Amino acid sequence: MPGELFLDTNVLVYAFSGTEPEKRQCARDLLQRPGACCSTQNLNELANVLIRKFLLPHASVAAAIQDVTTGRSIHKVALADIQRALSLSARYGFSYFDSLVVSATIAMN
Numbered sequence: 001m002p003g004e005l006f007l008d009t010n011v012l013v014y015a016f017s018g019t020e021p022e023k024r025q026c027a028r029d030l031l032q033r034p035g036a037c038c039s040t041q042n043l044n045e046l047a048n049v050l051i052r053k054f055l056l057p058h059a060s061v062a063a064a065i066q067d068v069t070t071g072r073s074i075h076k077v078a079l080a081d082i083q084r085a086l087s088l089s090a091r092y093g094f095s096y097f098d099s100l101v102v103s104a105t106i107a108m109n
Helices: 007-013 021-032 040-052 058-069 079-094 096-106
Strands: 036-039 073-075
Touching: 007 021, 007 040, 021 036, 036 040, 036 096, 040 058, 040 073, 040 096, 073 096, 079 096
Parallel strands: 036 073
Antiparallel strands: none
């Protein structure tokens, strides 16, 4: 839906950071804004960071994902998103995964 606030993975990660309280609070404030949304790609990246870098158990990661997704629009990455991401990456030199997030943002608007 146009006008929504599409959250980057970094915002989601900071919402769970124990070492940067100011960024954590800012991220949590963004998560509470009406229209805050993300894609399944962002959720996959968040899960990976929480498991590999924050060393959280899988049950805690599942709870974090539930917290992030409750009451929010979640864009499910589709084949069209992947194709658009490849085109964006080739055209602008973005990484593929960054292009996938941009592609999801375009699809939601």
